Amino acid sequence: LAKTTQPISMDSYEGQEVNITCSHNNIATNDYITWYQQFPSQGPRFIIQGYKTKVTNEVASLFIPADRKSSTLSLPRVSLSDTAVYYCLVGDKGSGTYKYIFGTGTRLKVLA
Amino acid sequence: IAGITQAPTSQILAAGRRMTLRCTQDMRHNAMYWYRQDLGLGLRLIHYSNTAGTTGKGEVPDGYSVSRANTDDFPLTLASAVPSQTSVYFCASNPGADEQETQYFGPGTRLLVL
Numbered sequence: 001l002a003k004t005t006q007p008i009s010m011d012s013y014e015g016q017e018v019n020i021t022c023s024h025n026n027i028a029t030n031d032y033i034t035w036y037q038q039f040p041s042q043g044p045r046f047i048i049q050g051y052k053t054k055v056t057n058e059v060a061s062l063f064i065p066a067d068r069k070s071s072t073l074s075l076p077r078v079s080l081s082d083t084a085v086y087y088c089l090v091g092d093k094g095s096g097t098y099k100y101i102f103g104t105g106t107r108l109k110v111l112a
Numbered sequence: 113i114a115g116i117t118q119a120p121t122s123q124i125l126a127a128g129r130r131m132t133l134r135c136t137q138d139m140r141h142n143a144m145y146w147y148r149q150d151l152g153l154g155l156r157l158i159h160y161s162n163t164a165g166t167t168g169k170g171e172v173p174d175g176y177s178v179s180r181a182n183t184d185d186f187p188l189t190l191a192s193a194v195p196s197q198t199s200v201y202f203c204a205s206n207p208g209a210d211e212q213e214t215q216y217f218g219p220g221t222r223l224l225v226l
Contacts, residue, residue, distance in 0.1 A: 043202045043217025044155070049146065087154070101171075102147070102155035 004088045009107040018075040020106050022088030025069050033064060033071045036087040038105070044087060048073070075108075083110045114138050116218035118203050122225045125193050133188040133221050135203030142208035144186040145170075145215065146178060148199040155202065161186055162208060193225045 006022040024033065032051050036044035048055055048060040050071070061074040075082060085105040119134045136145065142163045147155040147170075157170030161180040175197060177189045186205075190197055200222050204215040 036215075041220070043204070043220055044215075045217070046214035049214065101157070103156035104152065 003101060004063060004090055004103050006086075006088050006103065006106045008104065009109070011109045011111060012078055013111050014079055017076050018078050018082070018108060018110075020073045020075075020086055020088075020108070021070060022073070023070045023091045024088070027068050027090050031090045033062065033068075034089050034091055035060070035062065035071075035073045036089070036102075038085045038087065044102075047086075078108075078110045080110050082108065084108060114162055116205060116216055118201075118218040118221050120221060121219070122222040122224075124226065125190075127194055127225055128192050131190045131193055132201075133201055133223070134188075135186045135188070135218060136184050137186075137205045137216070137218075138184065139205060139207075139216065140183060141205035141216070142183070143206050144174070144180065145204040146186070146188045147202045147204065148197075149202060149220075150199050157225075158188065158201075193223075195225045197223065198225045199223060210216070214225065 004022050004024045012018045034049040035047045037047050038044040047058050048057055050056045050064050051052040052064050055062045063072040085107050087102050089102050095111055116137045125131050145160045146158040148158055149155045154164055156172050158172055158176050159167055159170055159178040161167045164180050164183045169177050180186055200220050202220045203218040206215045
């Protein structure tokens with residue numbers, strides 16, 4: 001299973017773009033990269049998932065370089081409500097086993 | 113749409129007691145998971161089930177057991193609780209079939225073992 005490394009915490013101001021980078025040097029060929037968001041006292045919530053290049057949805061963008069050894073979650077124009085913990089994880093899709101390693105995540109604090 | 117429900121919401125348990133945390137999903141997802149979340153350690157996978165009738169061990173399975181008698185339910189049992197099992201427990205599920213797979217999480221169960 002590919003291990004991920006991401007910053008422990010980040011601070012940003014409202015209206016700014018926030019980029020959170022995650023490294024996953026041992027990513028396997030069949031692995032997808034998935035990002036989750038967790039608010040206090042709640043379970044994690046899916047944000048975005050990708051395999052390579054760039055993926056964009058209504059919430060965020062995910063940039064994945066060609067070697068796929070890292071990925072960057074981009075949150076455009078953050079607001080106070082984006083304060084949360086963000087998890088990068090790499091999914092082992094081989095042999096039908098879906099065991100995701102969440103890690104400790106990045107604690108994002110958005111300031112007014 | 114209920115999604116995933118967990119019960120109880122919270123529990124205080126004496127060490128040595130047996131406890132079953134319940135998890136039910138109404139999305140007909142094949143795969144289900146149990147995680148524990150401790151301060152500073154993120155979420156760690158305890159057990160998982162790819163489909164009804166099968167289960168597997170995650171990162172921290174010791175002291176826990178699971179069963180998957182049907183698609184909807186995935187109970188987690190602590191046979192003899194210890195204080196180190198004090199944690200927040202999350203159940204999750206995913207379809208297990210599509211490429212764009214995501215996990216849907218329940219609201220969690222807060223367990224305090226004294």
